Amino acid sequence: MAKKEVRTCFNCSEHMPPETEHFIIDGDPYCKGCVEVREYTACQYYLAGDFMGDSENDDRVDHIQDYDDEYEES
C-alpha cells in the first residue's frame, strides 16, 4: 500500500483535507486557526494625479478560500 501523504499545517500540524480554507506563506501551508486576518483599508498613492502604488503590495501571502482549494490527496 502506498504511503499516504496528507497536507498538514506547517505551524500546528493540523490535517487540512481538500477544500479547506488555508494560507500559503513563503510556500508553506498554514491552517485558518494559525493565521490571524486583520482587515484594514489600503491606501493608494498618487503623485500629481498619477497612480504610484498602494499599501497592499506584499505578495508573500496567498489566502486560498475553501472553494478555490484544488489540492488532492493521493
Ligand SMILES: [Zn+2]
Ligand atoms: Zn495550524
